[in-house]
Amino acid sequence: MEQAYSRIEHQGLKDRVVSAEVAASWIQDGMTLGLSGFTRAGDVKALPHALVERAKNEVTFKVDVFTGASLGSDIDKIFAEAGILRKRLPFQADPTMRKKMNEGEFLFVDQHLSHTSEMLRANTLEQIDVAVIEAVGITEDGMIIPTTSVGNSLIFAENAKEIIVEINQAQTESLKGVHDLYSPGKQGERQPIPLTKPEDSIGTKGIPVNPDKIKGIIFTNQPDSPSNIVPPDAETKMMANHLIDFLKNEVKKGRLSKSLAPLQSGIGSVANAVFHGLLESDFEDLKVYSEVLQDAVFDLIDAGKVSFASGCSITLSEDKMNEVFGHFDRYKDQLVLRPQEISNHPEIIRRLGLISINTALEMDIYGNVNSTHVRGTNMMNGIGGSGDFARNARLAIFVTKSIAKDGKISSIVPFVSHVDHTEHDVDILVTEQGYADLRGLAPRQRVELIIKHCAHPMYREALMDYYQSALEKGGHTPHDLEKAFSWHSQYEKEGTMQPLVTV
């Protein structure tokens, strides 16, 4: 306990320590909470559970929950099960929450991850009543030092009426110094963001707050949930190889140097596989400017391939977590964690000219991408930062397996059932079949490339048939709207997109 208290260096705050139950009792029905946490890292672990307990005794108790991105520690699950949510934003990735949301049990607002902070600052989202932020500690002058993610914590703390801090003793104190907190200030009054390289440090080492706003401090001692990433398999390795081939070609053409350009990659197994693939490539002095730093980034640092990585969270598998946080000082000089507003800022993304790699659910023959909605209807996770990156990056790359559900679904379809990334924003498509480079191509030129290089062979003919019948109608982007969603409709009825054999 004494050790825990030593993490509160600010003398006046030591007497604010309370139990999670007491803190939970402060939360009123109808409040808006801003919780730290981004992709299972740095989320607050005690208060959410206490809140669910507390709500059991209330007739009506609902809150709006804003976060950085998805949470670990089963928080989104228990929130959804307890039915205490009115609104949730801007991202989630929990199966139970997904189910309840799709049943319409609560409202989910799917936002670009760089947008939430602007809306809070502009007062177009409701004000945060209570920000709840996981911390390594609080400095003498009252700065909150975040843990393994920054996410939206800075703007939540700025915007909130009150703050509750969870000091998590399971998070190593050597995280101190890895954060770089910069707030751009109000639109119209702000200066350029003075960041021109991933390694630039432009802000403070913690979240500066008025200590009076800190209403309570809770001690916890629980590691982050490990990432549920699966190691590269044959298919993700093939996708990684195609992508690396593409990048090698860009180097050969003189468009990129051997250190490429700062890399952003979405979470997931393909992204991880791509980064693994870089280990054996002859690219060198790579830099990462991304949201989530996954296992492979640390392998690349170990191998001397990546010289610097900027992120807004560190999300690792169990083994890697022990390894990295057991020797965190080893990595500290090569890492920085920033607010998601800065990791995903259009200004920086365009300036640095990022290579951005994100995963799609489905793509269509013209290069439109669906990242979020299964059959246009059911939300999977959310758009996350993929839109911030795809619109503004140097290279917007989308990857997906060419088929899903044992081939019953083609991920290349005539018309995507929801558009998250328009044809204007999508440069390169990659599947295990190959890649299609769509830059500077007109719609009719894209079709053949996508079908030939990305679609699964079992669907190529049917895609070509669709295109041929659309071509008869003509147009800049030939479509036959009567058949555009027929693949999705057939799947719904027959359980497969494969052409039905007529007897």
Place this chain on the structure above:
Amino acid sequence: MEQAYSRIEHQGLKDRVVSAEVAASWIQDGMTLGLSGFTRAGDVKALPHALVERAKNEVTFKVDVFTGASLGSDIDKIFAEAGILRKRLPFQADPTMRKKMNEGEFLFVDQHLSHTSEMLRANTLEQIDVAVIEAVGITEDGMIIPTTSVGNSLIFAENAKEIIVEINQAQTESLKGVHDLYSPGKQGERQPIPLTKPEDSIGTKGIPVNPDKIKGIIFTNQPDSPSNIVPPDAETKMMANHLIDFLKNEVKKGRLSKSLAPLQSGIGSVANAVFHGLLESDFEDLKVYSEVLQDAVFDLIDAGKVSFASGCSITLSEDKMNEVFGHFDRYKDQLVLRPQEISNHPEIIRRLGLISINTALEMDIYGNVNSTHVRGTNMMNGIGGSGDFARNARLAIFVTKSIAKDGKISSIVPFVSHVDHTEHDVDILVTEQGYADLRGLAPRQRVELIIKHCAHPMYREALMDYYQSALEKGGHTPHDLEKAFSWHSQYEKEGTMQPLVTV
């Protein structure tokens, strides 16, 4: 003629004057041309006509034509008719060109207007063989002074192997000094763009070029094509009023001051009507940070409502043109013309927190917007800058009349037939019926607002019926994919989207 020569202040360039025919003879089959011109302003007027003449004697003669945006002087029309185009980008707005493109006669690449320059710089579009740029004159040190638009002229000049200049005597020399040419340089090597207010001047007064690159100079004497804007009618006035009501409300809520935020508006009659509406409002000290400066901007400057306007072209009706360019010194201190890369730069759009107003063809019940494709197939004009603005602005507003073709088409549909602006990027929808404020709302919340406030009464019930049947299927964004495009299909077959009366 002497007067014309006096516009070439650089001594060594005076002997490069040639006829348009001679210059046209330099253009080879297969070349890529970068032509000045943005929304009918500042386009080169002689060489394109000479080129078409020349091509009449060639068996095969095709070129790629890159511009800022749409051209005037019938150039896109004669290019399309002559069949000399292989590829055209990034925007056009000519009916003949539209028709030929939709018939597949040439390739059109529809790009965000801020993207072309990055692609040229990164060497992912083919290099410009010849840049052809309209100028007021050439300075002693060889700077080309553009005329009524800047568009992509700076990057074309930088990127091109050779440059042909058209000095247009019909363009007033008092345009000198109104331009501000800034090139951000290569991605990854560039500094922040040092612009924090619309009136900041950050570059040079002309396009700096190596005079050796200037292969020829043509004299012309022909005004820009006037804009074909129609004056506000009852409906556009209603739309303007709704939009102004919305803005007033934002001021009331303390989210905006009386000088709002820098305004961007797309070209067209609604945008012009909105700006006209501002004349009678009590907003003050307004600033414009836009692409095209239309008639109303000058009325607002005259009325003392707008204190500064930054654009990348000046496109006026015939009367206004005479008035403005007859007394251009009157406006010069309150105007600047920039490259479209800067007027549309995500860095600046986000920093300044623009209010962006663009026109949609159709919108769906969840707030997705189609700006380009009629029935998902036929290209109208292109996405233009609307995507640069909508993704990164403080407020992304889209306007459209609720019906088209005498009510046979509802512009609010179950599912847009092409997505240019996703639900994540669209804040406010406006029709003559009212406005829907979609910020921070989940999809199911948006539907009722859009149907109630934006759809035409004659389509509200049918839209609600669609939504109800979709709701039975559930989901975060309820859709019935079998019926999603049924309105478009019915229009194609029956000539109307209105519910058919079954006897």
